[in-house]
Amino acid sequence: MEFSKGHGTENDFVVLPDLDVQLDLRADRVATLCDRRSGIGADGVLRVARAGALRAAGVLAALPEGVGEGDWFMDYRNADGSIAEMCGNGVRVFAHYLRATGLERADEFVVGSRSGPRPVVVHRCDGSTGEVTVGMGAVRELGASTATVDGQLLTGLGIDVGNPHLACVSDSLTADKLASLDLTRAPIFDLTLFPSGVNVEILTPLVDGSVDMRVYERGVGETRSCGTGTVAAAVAALRSAGRAEGEVRVRVPGGEVLVTLQGGRAWLRGPSVLVASGRIGEAWWDALA
């Protein structure tokens, strides 16, 4: 079983090429694989296959609207084994992987996700680093809500970027105060607004087109970056500044990305790194309960 390991601003993934869709990605297997002691260690898993093959194998009940049978499809799993609709950093790593391995020859193509097609532009890439823009699609605002983070009640904006987010801009927050927040415990949030859970972003107000952000991801815990989360953060930061559109540089613990919002749609540009590739022991994989 081949694998690669990659990250986008240190949001890291095990990439599993599975063009014939042979792998049974049961939740417990994914969780063990993503465990940093018992497995390879990652925030999530990206299975690489064509959408039609995933549908034929029953992984997808139907193709998401706008995704064609022949499109690449990022079958994304969180580190706890749960399935999520979208992963912005994951799409950049997925596209980089396809180009670096020669599975894809074009620099512009579509990556399908459970929340629909995500067109990508690979600006540059080699076997280890790349720079990719992802069309993140429509952004839907869900209204105000709150979360308790490190004992503090924060107000945020619920935002659907294909997956659910609560982006909390705190006017009194500085980059230093943000860095000192304890995000080891899961935020408490409103289950009525987010019955399937939510990714929570905490961020500083917009200054000179930039914000600092940390995130607690559904199905993972604190990560060093979240691509869909940076889009949600950019929407909330612009809204707090009385704006609906523009470019926002989002600094996260793992690096920096650029989010562009225009006409209710978002684009995410940022780096990708492919760190290693190798083989997973089949006996080890088969023995996972």
Ligand SMILES: N[C@@H](CCC[C@H](N)C(=O)O)C(=O)O
């Ligand atoms: N890290 C991702 C988001 C992954 C999915 C998320 N944890 C969820 O459950 O919605 C990103 O880069 O967007």
